[in-house]
Amino acid sequence: MNLWRIIGSASMLLLGGTSCSLTGTVIPLAGETPAVVLVLPPFQTESELQRAFLGAAESALRQRGFYPIPVEVGVDLLTAAGVTDAGLKTPALPAERLAAVARELGADAVLTIRIEEWRAQWVPQLVSLDYDVGYRLWSARTGELQWELRDRDRWRWDAERVRFIDHETAFAEFLVPPTDPGPRAPAESAYADPRSVADALMRRGLALLPPGPLARR
Amino acid sequence: MTVGSQVATAFAVLALALGSCRGPVRAPELDLDAALCAPGAPTSTQIVRDLGQAGIDAERATARGAGTGARLAYHLARLGKNREADVVLAAEAEAFPVAVRFVSVLRDRLLGAASAQNPRP
Numbered sequence: 001m002n003l004w005r006i007i008g009s010a011s012m013l014l015l016g017g018t019s020c021s022l023t024g025t026v027i028p029l030a031g032e033t034p035a036v037v038l039v040l041p042p043f044q045t046e047s048e049l050q051r052a053f054l055g056a057a058e059s060a061l062r063q064r065g066f067y068p069i070p071v072e073v074g075v076d077l078l079t080a081a082g083v084t085d086a087g088l089k090t091p092a093l094p095a096e097r098l099a100a101v102a103r104e105l106g107a108d109a110v111l112t113i114r115i116e117e118w119r120a121q122w123v124p125q126l127v128s129l130d131y132d133v134g135y136r137l138w139s140a141r142t143g144e145l146q147w148e149l150r151d152r153d154r155w156r157w158d159a160e161r162v163r164f165i166d167h168e169t170a171f172a173e174f175l176v177p178p179t180d181p182g183p184r185a186p187a188e189s190a191y192a193d194p195r196s197v198a199d200a201l202m203r204r205g206l207a208l209l210p211p212g213p214l215a216r217r
Numbered sequence: 218m219t220v221g222s223q224v225a226t227a228f229a230v231l232a233l234a235l236g237s238c239r240g241p242v243r244a245p246e247l248d249l250d251a252a253l254c255a256p257g258a259p260t261s262t263q264i265v266r267d268l269g270q271a272g273i274d275a276e277r278a279t280a281r282g283a284g285t286g287a288r289l290a291y292h293l294a295r296l297g298k299n300r301e302a303d304v305v306l307a308a309e310a311e312a313f314p315v316a317v318r319f320v321s322v323l324r325d326r327l328l329g330a331a332s333a334q335n336p337r338p
Contacts, residue, residue: 035315062282067316070288073323080326106319213315214283 034109065215
């Protein structure tokens with residue numbers, strides 16, 4: 001990692017700390033901005049969460065101006081390539097192998113998702129969530145890591161709003177862009193299942209990537 | 218009237234004459250309607266019906282963001298509708314030139330022998 005990337009990482013950490021928008025670490029995008037992105041099923045997690053994050057990644061990438069390979073198409077192609085099995089079980093491949101598979105499928109980059117922690121409680125609305133999710137973007141051309149985000153936090157329902165445990169930012173304020181007032185409470189909101197929360201997390205996370213080539217100017 | 222404006226007028230008249238093909242192309246979105254207006258191509262109604270019968274949310278599938286054409290073609294090919302899949306993939310490649318390589322790979326994987334018989338440049 002070169003000096004500028006280290007400085008960039010430190011700045012992003014500082015930014016995240018002051019705005020309370022993200023708790024984690026970000027390594028800024030290095031190299032050529034990709035267009036076509038293949039999303040791998042998240043590692044080491046249950047199938048429902050895998051599907052939630054796969055769908056969320058596709059949607060967030062598209063919104064950010066990238067061309068995501070549709071989930072079912074990507075999974076089929078990865079299965080045919082012997083990378084993923086029918087149950088979406090996907091081993092962490094060496095970067096070179098990952099890049100070779102992506103190149104063969106016509107992708108410019110691969111997005112991998114690692115869910116280190118996910119403890120969510122819905123009764124029936126979301127009352128708590130502890131998460132620790134890492135995203136990595138790998139270049140298909142070089143096999144090198146291009147971008148990385150580690151996002152982790154804890155949210156609790158406090159009878160009025162879901163709040164972060166360690167600071168006062170409300171759940172809805174975190175999840176919804178500033179231009180959209182958004183729901184005031186999870187009970188009124190669309191955050192009723194893992195997919196809807198994954199959607200919000202991915203949207204916020206990928207907002208830290210520079211816009212893709214299809215972004216509206 | 219200049220030659221340029223005459224050509225523009227001719228295109229405008231042609232677009233109006235084509236009925237459902239009219240309207241501005243909203244790049245970089247998939248212009249599925251325009252693609253399906255090609256002679257002999259299926260109608261979007263047929264595609265929606267076919268996908269609906271296969272249990273695919275056809276309304277969502279016909280949204281036009283990046284990758285939509287690939288998704289539609291994938292499901293169409295699985296239903297054995299290779300001609301329709303081919304039309305949609307061609308439209309996808311035209312709407313999203315950044316994805317031409319991926320669309321070409323997908324076309325080969327989905328249509329196999331059919332694409333060998335009818336190669337696209």
